[in-house]
Amino acid sequence: MSFQRQLGFWLTALVIAVLALVLLRGILLPFVAGLVLAYLLDPLADRLQRLGIARLPATLAILCVFVLLLILGLVVIVPVLVNQLAAFVARMPETVSRLQQLAVEHGGPLIERFGGAGALHDVESSLGNLMTQGASWLGAFLQSLWSGGQAIVGIFSLLVITPVVAFYLLVDWDRMVAKVDSWLPRRHVETIRMLASEMDHAIAGFLRGQALVCLILGTFYAVGLTIVGLNFGTLIGLVSGLLTFIPYVGSLTGLVLSGGVAIVQFWPDWPMIAATFAIFFIGQFVEGNILSPKLVGDAVGVHPVWLMFALLAFGSLFGFLGLLLAVPIAASIGVIVRFALRQYLTSPLYDAPAEPLPSEPLPAEPLPPAPVGAKPLVATARPRSKKNA
Template identity: 30%
Template sequence: MYKKSAGLLQLLYPFIFAIIFAYLLNPLVNRLENKGISRVFGILIVYVLLIGIVLVISFSIFPKIANEFKKLVEVLPTYFNQLYDFFNNMYIRYSENIENLPPEFQAVKNIVRENLNTIQNTVLNSIRNLTNTIINMFSRILSFIIIPILTFYFLKDKDVFKKKLFLILPKPYRTDVVKVTREIDSVLGKFIRGQLIVAAFVGISTTIGLLILKVDFALIIGLIAGIANVIPYFGPIIGAIPAIIFAFLDKPSKVLWVIILFTVIQQIESGIISPKVVGKSVGLHPVIVILSLLIGGSFFGVLGMLLAVPVAVIIKISSAFIVEKLVKL
């Protein structure tokens, strides 16, 4: 049953991403349409601009990212061996010292041994999971070729889809549903587009900072940091972990500078960029945000964490409206 659900979700991924991209690009197309440009021609203009940006990035950045991935795959076994040797030496060193403790401290011996094993397994498993996630993400790119085509039709026939969805609804609920969806769009629109701008800032500034510090795989880490920054609370930590690991493997003294770099970037992002670009909060309590992230991550992985806050906002606005209607009855 689980495999069937996972397979169905894989099939739906292109449609989900197409809907998201159509939602993000719709304001640009609407703006062009308001200036007298036909909707189809406006979509083509937006596509040409996006293709131009993608081509520039492809010729200037993608080859470097591809080379970094190739290098990463080549050196990963070496890194794993270094980490294993590091934890193994630590284990031997502490084991020798702990064995000299009196019998009364047997519990302390067991705790230290268990924690060393746990830390070692956690770090190694985290690196393996991160590597597998990156490889799987890029291996699925080919399956998403259909996304631009679906996005085009969602943008082109936006009013047709809206009308059909509207007619599917029972008449007594149509006005209420339109009101709720407009409120959701008002709250989420600026938040999502702002988050993308902030993510771009974090990704670019992280890459530049790591290049200055001469940390290996700066482009890959910057890409991870930018994408992860969309995830509240956990995102900056997820983005910093690969940088700290690679800095430590290269030269332990670099770790402090990497931590300072990420701290400075996060302070600028949270104190200056986000308030101006994203605007006010979506109105969710931190506990609700964290719970949403945990639920989304446990069921749908990274994608679930990325969509957790928007989905939580939709649920919040919808439930508040329903409660308000029930109170009036």
């Protein structure tokens, strides 16, 4: 098969896959969630299998424990989060107004000194409009998050579907991998296996490692803010830990929310405000120097900007289903791009020697001077003979 026909075949397969994803996105979520769950739990099933437990009992035990922990977490945590979210939204206008008042009271003299008498009124008006718009945007975002959370709770009500899909996939995982491997074109089987291994390394390193990082940081933030006595500490801590999945977004979101609430609640008790900020600084230090190097390491190979773009793009296109697919697709594209770059760097297209530039023509050598008394060489026309004429 020629290169053009191979390219056409794979492009057609890609278009069909995208169309199927678009057309069936309304019903794919439990199946994709089951696939992700089976992928995450497969190493644990393999480990139990190496200990002498058969695949079927190991799979059944793993899924039962997972579902029980999930239900227990929902029963214990969800009511607390719902109550704190409702109280947070209700007190949002009061919090914003208090922050504006504190900013004007303590920053007013400095503004008047450098900007004049009318500058304070202008800054106060602009700050009020900015905070009002920010509060309305945040309220709309939380409302949409809550409506999306209700949809997610509805998804978790499909515990009859997702665990069943995960169960069958986890039981037959090794057989499925071997079957797909037997379908690979024998000519390129080693290259495809190498790419698949790199994709698995990147996806597993990010999903499993980053999930543990989010769990640890969310627990640390929630417990720390609750001990400090911050209002809505559990909500802010868990949301910050969950958003740690997106680089830099979780820490900044938690720092801004907790800092604003702490200033309104504890002012002018500076030690309590400093303790609130210190919790996030400690969390970031632990994440950057201990958790991420140990749990995630350099196995990801996904740039944070590319990851944020993939999450936002797939999330806006396919909703929660897109969030599940964003990381695997982003990691896979990264592996393919790095492979294509390696092939290019070892190809003649990159390593071919440069062709020499065309040289300029040499100037004509001057004729030697004629000897003294010699007649100059002048071309004269030969007279035509009468015969030729």
